[in-house]
Amino acid sequence: MKADQEKLLNSYAGKIPLSVLEEIKENVPGTISKEKFQEVMDKCLIAYNNAKVHAGECVGLVAAESIGEPGTQMTLNTFHLAGVAEVQVTTGLPRIIEVFDARKGIKTPMMEIFLNKPYCLDVEKLRKFAATIKETKFEEFVSEYNLNIFDQNLTIKLNKELLDDNDLTVKDINGIIKTKVKNFSVSITDEVIVIGLKGKQDEIKDLYALKEKIKEVKVKGIKGLKQVLPVKRGEEYVILTAGTNLKDVLALSEVDSTRTVSNDIYEIYNVLGIEAARQAIIDEVYKVVESQGLNVNIRHVMLVADLMVANGTVKGITRYGVVSEKASVLARASFETPLKHLFNAALEGEVDNLTSVVENVMINQPVPIGTGLPGLVTKMK
Amino acid sequence: MTLDINKHHLIPKHSKLSDAEKGKFLDSYKIDIKSLPKILIEDPAIVNLKPTAGDVIKIERESKTAGITIYYRAVING
Numbered sequence: 296m297k298a299d300q301e302k303l304l305n306s307y308a309g310k311i312p313l314s315v316l317e318e319i320k321e322n323v324p325g326t327i328s329k330e331k332f333q334e335v336m337d338k339c340l341i342a343y344n345n346a347k348v349h350a351g352e353c354v355g356l357v358a359a360e361s362i363g364e365p366g367t368q369m370t371l372n373t374f375h376l377a378g379v380a381e382v383q384v385t386t387g388l389p390r391i392i393e394v395f396d397a398r399k400g401i402k403t404p405m406m407e408i409f410l411n412k413p414y415c416l417d418v419e420k421l422r423k424f425a426a427t428i429k430e431t432k433f434e435e436f437v438s439e440y441n442l443n444i445f446d447q448n449l450t451i452k453l454n455k456e457l458l459d460d461n462d463l464t465v466k467d468i469n470g471i472i473k474t475k476v477k478n479f480s481v482s483i484t485d486e487v488i489v490i491g492l493k494g495k496q497d498e499i500k501d502l503y504a505l506k507e508k509i510k511e512v513k514v515k516g517i518k519g520l521k522q523v524l525p526v527k528r529g530e531e532y533v534i535l536t537a538g539t540n541l542k543d544v545l546a547l548s549e550v551d552s553t554r555t556v557s558n559d560i561y562e563i564y565n566v567l568g569i570e571a572a573r574q575a576i577i578d579e580v581y582k583v584v585e586s587q588g589l590n591v592n593i594r595h596v597m598l599v600a601d602l603m604v605a606n607g608t609v610k611g612i613t614r615y616g617v618v619s620e621k622a623s624v625l626a627r628a629s630f631e632t633p634l635k636h637l638f639n640a641a642l643e644g645e646v647d648n649l650t651s652v653v654e655n656v657m658i659n660q661p662v663p664i665g666t667g668l669p670g671l672v673t674k675m676k
Numbered sequence: 677m678t679l680d681i682n683k684h685h686l687i688p689k690h691s692k693l694s695d696a697e698k699g700k701f702l703d704s705y706k707i708d709i710k711s712l713p714k715i716l717i718e719d720p721a722i723v724n725l726k727p728t729a730g731d732v733i734k735i736e737r738e739s740k741t742a743g744i745t746i747y748y749r750a751v752i753n754g
Binding site: 312313314315316317545552553554556563565566567568569570571574575578593594597601604605606607608 | 680681683684685686687688690713714715716719720721722735737739740741742743744745749752754
């Protein structure tokens with residue numbers, strides 16, 4: 296493509312989106328004359344403007360139908376992958392509902408950890424690294440608990456082999472236990488930990504409570520990563536995890552902090568911000584739609600995602616989320632729990648200006664969409 | 677912590693509009709700053725821009741359909 300053609304093409308930036316300009320650039324033959332090229336560009340601009348959504352088009356309704364209809368087919372298509380050695384992840388309709396409701400505490404939190412070189416290519420290094428980030432609790436190293444009522448103490452026997460496998464020594468455990476256990480006397484000899492009562496008023500049931508508490512103490516790894524699984528993705532290896540902790544994982548120097556993601560929208564929102572959350576919503580929903588072999592235009596998903604993040608925080612499509620922000624009482628009442636909304640509105644003396652769609656349907660008036668949108672203004676003389 | 681989250685692929689480029697740019701932008705769309713979508717002042721992606729409430733943040737999103745789209749958000753106190 297010649298320089299003056301390139302110039303002409305670039306003068307349309309802002310009027311025509313970048314991806315369309317690139318498509319024109321690819322498909323127009325290089326030998327085209329300037330006049331012809333101008334004609335092509337003019338036609339493209341007209342075609343693009345005609346393809347735009349018209350003012351008053353009810354895009355939300357179209358999006359709801361376009362996502363909802365394939366959703367009905369998805370319900371039947373959900374299946375479980377029994378015996379597959381991957382981390383079990385919620386997919387299908389349950390996952391879509393989870394994302395659109397913007398639930399806190401999702402069913403199967405999961406991370407995809409990408410690694411820097413050389414970890415992403417070397418299996419051995421990768422395995423070692425994976426073992427270090429897995430959250431390991433104290434109870435995994437215990438072979439025997441013994442609550443001795445006669446001596447009023449708790450004896451814990453450690454499993455030496457497991458400790459060696461994890462590159463831990465009794466000394467490490469000693470340090471962790473000493474910082475976590477207070478108000479009790481602790482003595483450690485070899486692999487045996489003896490915890491006794493200190494104060495006179497303490498009872499044996501305190502020891503029992505301590506035993507339950509001590510089981511959950513984190514010995515090593517990153518909090519929340521319950522399972523780690525190295526998987527090959529194309530040329531490189533990545534680590535899939537059950538449980539998430541995006542903030543701590545991104546801080547590790549071995550981790551590629553530009554690509555590592557979690558599937559928890561709230562976590563992404565807290566760590567990476569609102570725009571990242573929007574992108575994550577689109578990615579997560581579209582991943583499910585594609586995996587089910589359905590065909591939903593991504594623009595619908597983008598519209599819903601934009602709505603969910605419009606006020607700076609992630610709001611679900613629920614009566615506590617975006618619906619609660621609607622200005623009209625009748626619109627809120629038409630979604631869920633109508634009586635609650637009507638009573639509260641009556642108590643507060645709320646005014647409904649009937650500016651939106653649902654409330655106008657309810658009172659049998661033309662709705663402000665399409666040709667119902669423009670109003671007539673008369674100049675009074 | 678030296679981690680720069682703005683290099684993350686999920687985060688599009690954020691930049692702050694100057695006062696002149698902001699006025700021009702609001703005029704060109706004939707809108708009030710209140711009608712813009714919001715972003716919280718403590719949002720991790722904009723802390724290094726040191727925004728104040730009432731600023732307009734320009735966001736250059738990579739879009740699957742349009743290549744690059746430009747979006748604007750008004751900074752609000754959380």
